[in-house]
Amino acid sequence: MARLPDPGGSQAVLIGCGSYAELTPLPAIDNNLVDLGEVLGESGGFRPEGVAVISDPRYASEVVPELRELSERATDVLLVYYAGHGLVGDDGELYLGLRDTVTREPAITSLPFERLRDVLRRSPARTRVLILDCCFSGRAITTYMGAPSSGFAPLSEVSGTFTLVSSTATALSIARPDEPYTAFTGELIRLLKQGVPGAEELLTLQTIAAELRRTMTAAGYPEPQTRDENGIGALLGLAPNPAYDPTAGSGVPAPTTGESGTAPGGAEADDVEDVEWAPDAPATVDLLRRVPTAKVLALRLVETQLTQPDTSFLVHLDGPWGSGKSSLLNLLGAQVDDHFLVARFDAWQQSRLAPAWWSLLTCLRQRVVRARPWWLRPFVRLRESVARARRTGAPYAVAFALVALTAGVLGYLIWPEKSGLLGWEKQVKAATALLAALGTLGAGALLAARLLLWDSVRGARLFEQTQANPMADVAAHFQWLLRRAKKPVVLFVDDLDRCDQAYVVEFLDMIQTLVRAMGSPRGGRTERAAHVVVAADGTWLRRSYEVAHASFADCVAEPGRPLGHLFLDKLFQLSLPIPALSAPTRTAYLDEMLRVVDARPEEEVPPSRAPARPRVDGDVMERLRRFEEGRAQAVYAAMQRVSERRRAEHTLRKFVPVLGDNPRAVKRFLNTYSVLRPIRFLEGVHVDPDALALWSLICVRWPDVADHLAACPEAVEGIAWPLWAGDHFPEPLRTAAESPELRAVVTSPDGGPLTPELIRQCRGAHRGPAGHRSDRP
Numbered sequence: 001m002a003r004l005p006d007p008g009g010s011q012a013v014l015i016g017c018g019s020y021a022e023l024t025p026l027p028a029i030d031n032n033l034v035d036l037g038e039v040l041g042e043s044g045g046f047r048p049e050g051v052a053v054i055s056d057p058r059y060a061s062e063v064v065p066e067l068r069e070l071s072e073r074a075t076d077v078l079l080v081y082y083a084g085h086g087l088v089g090d091d092g093e094l095y096l097g098l099r100d101t102v103t104r105e106p107a108i109t110s111l112p113f114e115r116l117r118d119v120l121r122r123s124p125a126r127t128r129v130l131i132l133d134c135c136f137s138g139r140a141i142t143t144y145m146g147a148p149s150s151g152f153a154p155l156s157e158v159s160g161t162f163t164l165v166s167s168t169a170t171a172l173s174i175a176r177p178d179e180p181y182t183a184f185t186g187e188l189i190r191l192l193k194q195g196v197p198g199a200e201e202l203l204t205l206q207t208i209a210a211e212l213r214r215t216m217t218a219a220g221y222p223e224p225q226t227r228d229e230n231g232i233g234a235l236l237g238l239a240p241n242p243a244y245d246p247t248a249g250s251g252v253p254a255p256t257t258g259e260s261g262t263a264p265g266g267a268e269a270d271d272v273e274d275v276e277w278a279p280d281a282p283a284t285v286d287l288l289r290r291v292p293t294a295k296v297l298a299l300r301l302v303e304t305q306l307t308q309p310d311t312s313f314l315v316h317l318d319g320p321w322g323s324g325k326s327s328l329l330n331l332l333g334a335q336v337d338d339h340f341l342v343a344r345f346d347a348w349q350q351s352r353l354a355p356a357w358w359s360l361l362t363c364l365r366q367r368v369v370r371a372r373p374w375w376l377r378p379f380v381r382l383r384e385s386v387a388r389a390r391r392t393g394a395p396y397a398v399a400f401a402l403v404a405l406t407a408g409v410l411g412y413l414i415w416p417e418k419s420g421l422l423g424w425e426k427q428v429k430a431a432t433a434l435l436a437a438l439g440t441l442g443a444g445a446l447l448a449a450r451l452l453l454w455d456s457v458r459g460a461r462l463f464e465q466t467q468a469n470p471m472a473d474v475a476a477h478f479q480w481l482l483r484r485a486k487k488p489v490v491l492f493v494d495d496l497d498r499c500d501q502a503y504v505v506e507f508l509d510m511i512q513t514l515v516r517a518m519g520s521p522r523g524g525r526t527e528r529a530a531h532v533v534v535a536a537d538g539t540w541l542r543r544s545y546e547v548a549h550a551s552f553a554d555c556v557a558e559p560g561r562p563l564g565h566l567f568l569d570k571l572f573q574l575s576l577p578i579p580a581l582s583a584p585t586r587t588a589y590l591d592e593m594l595r596v597v598d599a600r601p602e603e604e605v606p607p608s609r610a611p612a613r614p615r616v617d618g619d620v621m622e623r624l625r626r627f628e629e630g631r632a633q634a635v636y637a638a639m640q641r642v643s644e645r646r647r648a649e650h651t652l653r654k655f656v657p658v659l660g661d662n663p664r665a666v667k668r669f670l671n672t673y674s675v676l677r678p679i680r681f682l683e684g685v686h687v688d689p690d691a692l693a694l695w696s697l698i699c700v701r702w703p704d705v706a707d708h709l710a711a712c713p714e715a716v717e718g719i720a721w722p723l724w725a726g727d728h729f730p731e732p733l734r735t736a737a738e739s740p741e742l743r744a745v746v747t748s749p750d751g752g753p754l755t756p757e758l759i760r761q762c763r764g765a766h767r768g769p770a771g772h773r774s775d776r777p
Contacts, residue, residue, distance in 0.1 A: 002202045002237045005045035009076035011125075012040050012051045013067055017084035019056050021100050024085075026175055030055070032083045032133070032185040035620050039192045043239035045077070058099045060111045064119065071123040077236065078125035080116070083185055086134030086173070094139040096132075113140055120161065127232055128161040129205065133184045135172045137165035141227045162205045162232040164212075167222035174221050179630045180623035183221050186631070187212055190624060195243030197582070197684050202237030209233060218681055219634045243684070282326035287589050290328050292682030293579055295632040296675055298335035300574075301531055305339070305488050312515045312529040314571060318538035319578030321497070325535035328578065329492050332533065340490040340531070343367040347507060347536075348495035356507040357474050357514070358460035360491075364478065368485045380484065387480050475514050482528045490531040497537040501544035508534075508541070512571050538575065541568060560702035560736030569664060574671045575699075577710070579683065580765035636678045654750065658701055658741045665700055672696040680764060687761040690751025695762035697745055705729075705736050710763055713756035719746045720753060 014037055018029030033053050041048040052070050057063045071078050085097030087106040095101075095110035102109045117140075120128045132140055141163055166173040166184035174183040181189060188208070196203060196211050209226045217223050226233070297315065304313045319325050333342050343364050350359035365384060369377050464470045482489055493511075496504060511532060542564025546553060553563045568575060581589070659665040673696040680687050699706040708729065709715055715737075718728030722738050729737040736742060747753045 002200075002204045002235055004043070004202060004237050004239075005077035005079075005127075006075075007045060007047045007050065009074065009125075010046050010050060010078070011070055011074035012037075012046050012079040013054065013070050013081070014051065015054045015057070015063060015067070015080070015082045015084075015096075017056050017096075017098055019099055020085070020097065022102055023097055026084065026182070028175055028179055028182050028185075029083050031180045031623055032182060032189075035181070035189050035623060036081065036185060036192075038620060039189055039239070040079070043192070045238060046079075056099050057111075059109075060098065060115065063098070063111055064115055067116070068119050068122070071119055071125070074123055074125035076125060077127045077129065078120065078123045079129040079131070079238075080120060081131040081133075082116070083133040083182060086132070086136045088136050088139070092139075094136055096134060126160055127236055129232075129236070129238075130161065130163045131188075132163075132165045133173060133182055135167060136169055137167050137173065138169035138171070138225045140165055141225055142169055160232055161227075161229045162236070163227040164205070164209055165225050168225055171222040176630055176634070180626050183219070183634075184212070184216065184224065186627040187215050189620075190627065190631075192239050193242065193620070193624060194684075195241040197243045197245060197686075198241075200241055201244050201246075203239050203241045204234055204237045206233035207241075208238065214686070215681075219631065220637065221634075282330050283324070284327075284330050284334075286331055287592050288324055288327070288579075288581060289585050289683060290324060290331055290579060292632070293576070293679050294328060294331035294335050295629075295682065296636060296679045297332055297533075297576070298339075299633060299636045299678075300675060301336055301490060302339050304531070308529075309488070310529050313531045314511070314515065314573055315531075315533045316538065316541075316568060316572040316575040317533065317535040317578060318575055319535075320537050320539075323578045325578060326494055329494060329533065329535050333492065336490060339487065341367060341371055341485050341487040342490055342492060344492045344494065346495055347493055347503075348498040351499040351503045353457050355460055355464065355510075356503065357471070357510050358457065360507075360510070360514075361474065361478060361481075364481050364489065364491070367489075368481050371486055384481070384484075388477060471510075471513055478514055478530075479528070482530055485528075488528065488530070490533065493532065493534040493536070495536075496534060497540035501547050504541060504544035505548045508567075508571055534572070538568065559739065560705045560733065560742070562704065565703045569668060573667065574675060575668075575703075576672075576675060577763070579679070580710070580760070580763045582765055632678075632682055635681055654748075655697055655741075655745060658697060658745060669696055669700045672699055676762070680762070683764050685761050685764050687758070688751055691754065691758050692751075692762050694745055694748055694751045694754055695759065698742070701745075702736050702739075702742055705733060705742065708733055709759055713759040716746060716754055716756060716759060719743055 014033050016029040016033045018026040020026075033055055037051045037053055040046045041051045052066075054063060054066060067080070071080075082096055085101070087095045087097060087101070087103070087110060089095055089106045091107070094113040095106040096113060096116065097106075097110055100109055116130075120130060130140065166182075176183060179186065191208055191211055192203065196207055198207075200207055206228065209224065212224045228234075301313060301315075304311060317325050317328060329344075333344075336342065344367075345360060345363045350356075350363075353359050369380050369384075372380055463473075467473060493507075496507065499507070511534075515530070515532065542562070544564075545567040546562065546564045549563060549567075556563050556566060558566075659669065673693055676692055676696060677689060680692065695706075698709070705719075712728070715728035718725040719737050719742055722743070725734055725737045745752075745754075752758075
């Protein structure tokens with residue numbers, strides 16, 4: 001059974017060098033030492049005074065005596081960590097860089113790994129743990145190219161030792177510029193702080209190593225190497241698992257009360273019945289683990305804007321009422337705010353104002369104007385009015401001319417008869433005439449603008465009735481506003497699923513018309529495109545189209561893919577379901593709502609775990625947040641690599657008859673898979689990429705079946721075994737469920753067969769190791 005180190009007999013020594021006289025500085029090393037030391041000190045396995053830090057030593061003579069003295073204190077566990085430059089000498093051995101290390105003379109200016117190994121070997125500790133974060137650190141496990149060098153023995157020969165290194169014997173370790181940690185140590189700190197989803201109560205060395213291999217390779221970094229002597233990795237934990245889920249893989253819901261009817265915190269039920277009132281406003285703080293989705297979507301929008309600035313990208317965030325779509329828009333807005341000008345459009349509030357294009361244009365105009373300094377806003381507004389006047393053309397020109405003529409006639413009639421203005425009475429009369437003329441001119445121009453420059457709802461309707469091709473002019477004016485925006489524009493459309501079906505169809509058709517016009521070349525120049533994110537219940541949108549075009553449903557719809565899906569597929573390049581809630585996420589969210597701090601009474605804490613010392617860890621959490629920002633970008637970039645695209649192509653080629661010869665289906669499959677893959681990874685969901693590719697195929701080709709499987713994963717048995725289809729699928733879906741093509745996807749040996757557990761993982765509803773696969777129904 002796994003255990004934590006005995007705090008009274010365990011010692012951790014953290015050695016790091018980030019400042020060098022000759023080598024490239026590594027400023028992130030300082031954060032490595034401070035934050036890893038704090039995490040270990042609060043883990044319960046090491047006392048705070050049992051974590052020693054040796055920072056920026058100049059010579060080996062400064063390190064070895066102190067390390068030897070500290071190692072002799074440990075009787076249970078000795079943990080030694082080093083971060084810095086790793087060098088290979090002429091003799092092929094590993095040398096650990098120090099402040100005064102000279103590249104040409106590593107043997108006499110660095111810390112030879114052999115001396116570090118010797119200190120570990122002589123320690124009285126029962127268990128030794130060595131962690132190296134440096135280039136060529138794999139040499140601590142094996143000799144160069146497998147051939148032993150003189151006087152060098154693998155560290156694993158030391159009894160009871162677990163070795164974890166950041167790279168192979170020939171690979172470099174990674175320290176991203178401007179990141180708070182090096183890549184390997186940052187992942188290690190993140191794991192110790194956030195845990196690994198699953199049923200393991202402790203983060204054992206074996207679990208940490210496996211998770212590091214998975215996350216580092218997925219991000220495109222060197223694969224960490226390990227050597228486990230005498231099974232130490234499975235027996236020793238470094239810290240409790242913050243993501244521990246006792247119900248993982250059991251199918252049993254997490255308990256919400258104790259056995260004796262007490263609340264999770266140990267208080268009596270009567271004491272917690274009076275909970276705080278929770279508002280239903282969209283959240284700005286992520287309590288449902290939706291930040292990974294927001295990060296990946298933001299990266300996709302930025303990538304599209306940088307690589308294809310003339311191409312619009314339309315995204316549909318699909319989820320039922322109350323699933324957190326508006327909150328996800330808030331999180332996405334925070335992610336893209338530095339790159340885009342975000343215009344938010346509340347469709348339900350604007351649905352009573354027709355036509356739809358006028359409301360959207362007004363929203364965009366107000367956002368573009370507000371983004372300018374206050375003293376420039378009137379000029380932008382004036383230029384925009386002139387642009388609209390040009391597009392309106394003759395009607396506004398004639399109206400303005402009539403208003404000007406009326407104002408001139410009025411001024412002429414009131415003006416004094418004699419030209420001399422000697423008396424004050426005549427001066428007052430002249431001033432009155434001038435003010436009357438200007439007032440008439442201003443009021444008339446304002447009225448003409450509201451009616452003829454579509455500056456009001458009535459004017460917009462009149463514009464539609466008087467123009468030969470009003471939407472072409474509207475699209476051109478949208479493009480004019482986009483060019484005046486300081487940054488690329490992304491439109492967030494919310495609450496469209498509260499509008500009636502006529503407005504839904506009108507609005508989405510209008511978006512499609514405008515987007516097609518945007519980005520098209522005009523006069524030899526490529527116009528700027530806008531991106532649109534619509535957060536709405538997909539069932540509501542699809543039903544709106546099916547009602548509006550009911551007469552065409554039978555001749556166009558396909559089994560498992562009715563008419564509404566075809567319309568949305570044509571409009572959106574990506575339809576992304578709101579991530580499902582895993583059991584730990586639901587529990588954590590409920591605890592947050594109930595203000596539950598600790599899940600167990602204090603007296604139930606095992607004696608082997610010292611309670612964490614109270615402290616404010618804002619600095620650590622801020623550095624972790626910054627590290628995860630860079631990590632998300634690295635993961636997204638790595639998952640767009642050629643190898644990942646080849647994986648998708650491999651699956652796609654195998655099932656190309658399923659998608660048919662429809663290019664749009666191929667694009668949607670690639671878009672869906674390339675987004676779901678990094679999202680699931682950043683959520684901590686361990687899902688086979690091939691299984692995720694199969695799930696993406698089902699979502700694209702049979703979306704109604706995918707919706708049913710999302711709600712009832714056990715229904716997949718009715719696909720694998722057609723005789724069971726009637727028990728698992730309603731009548732409208734049985735034809736699709738019995739399709740041989742769908743069965744071939746579900747039972748594919750590459751990534752399949754899909755099981756209920758795999759489907760939950762593909763949706764993000766379960767975090768942890770991949771589910772078991774079975775050939776049985």
